[in-house]
Amino acid sequence: MKIYEKAPAKINLMLDVLYKRPDGFHEVEMVMTMIDLADRLELSEQPRDTIIITSQAGYIPLDEKNLAFQAAKVIKERYDVRKGVHIHLDKKIPVAAGLAGGSSDAAAALRGLNRLWNLNIPQKELLALGAELGSDVPFCVMGGSALATGRGEVLTPVPNPPQCWVILAKPPINVSTAEVYGRLRSESIRQHPSAKDMLSALESGRFLEVCQSLGNVLEEVTLKMHPEVLQLKETMLKLGADGALMSGSGPTVFGLVSKESKVPRIYNGLRGFCKEVYAVRLLT
Known part of the structure; x- marks a missing residue:
């Protein structure tokens, strides 16, 4: 069996x-x-x-x-x-x-x-x-x-995000979650993202509000260790992603894209920076 x-x-x-x-x-x-x-x-x-x-x-x-x-x-x-x-x-x-x-x-x-x-x-x-x-x-x-x-x-x-495309780009580096948390000083975090704002955006089902509420305090640590992650994020936004963020402790950056017509341009543009690029949907 x-x-x-x-x-x-x-x-x-x-x-x-x-x-x-x-x-x-x-x-x-x-x-x-x-x-x-x-x-x-x-x-x-x-x-x-x-x-x-x-x-x-x-x-x-x-x-x-x-x-x-x-x-x-x-x-x-x-x-x-x-x-x-x-x-x-x-x-x-x-x-x-x-x-x-x-x-x-x-x-x-x-x-x-x-x-x-x-x-x-x-x-x-x-x-x-x-x-x-x-x-x-x-x-x-x-x-x-x-x-x-x-x-x-x-x-x-919580409610699922509005359906959209998700573009993922992983640079050719591995990041240790333990090391990132070990370097984080929670008392010195400059700006905390708001769970309340994100939950409100999900409740209302407004895609752009979801994008505006994206935030990850671990970026402060990982982006200093690996500046290429910041470059990926900035490139993703320049190519037309509606919102972009590093996932978890990184180094993968994801972009949320509402219009399918934008996906090939963002995907192909990121392939110039790294080999591991994926265009997928939200599972929900």
Whole structure:
């Protein structure tokens, strides 16, 4: 028996960091939504009680460092599953890009194993398991659009953004989320984006208000480390994107575009700066 699960990427429409918590994590306020760029997982039961991860991508770990492996391990241990599984990851989401590719793979593994092994785990428990694996995993389990608070694991569903095109551009660098948060000084953030403004824009369904409410305090750190990310963002706006922002800790920049006629020009213009450029729709 084989089970297939889609693992979509996410973008941060808004990301604010409020303060550093006593547990070492940062208290955040984020609005996230999913886009139609996705990895695909194929899960099949194995006769031996083991976890096997394979992928066509040669640049990801296939052992316990892989979040999908960790998801399988936590489900096996928590629910005393004495069966093996082979998980094949068909990777399409860039790695270390601020798009939650690894987190979405873990979430898809949780959902898929729940079906493969007929465990009937309710979503609330899957969300809690996801929170043990990483701050973005619960959102990837739930999907849709959400306001995320706490360290990212406290989720409140919100209206989806108006349908539009999303242009993504990832420069040929990898950014460590831990390093970006390590360099961030929350007390010295000059301007905080407003979750209230973003939620109001989503409630009203006004596309231009969504674009005007985009904001990410982590840009302050990543753009200093990698000026080419700022160049990408400025180029995207000059080429006609209605709004542009770095997603997560970067380095991927996304642009929101309402008119399909603008998409080829922006896409082709960005290809002059980096190879990894994608034109997709919002998943919702």
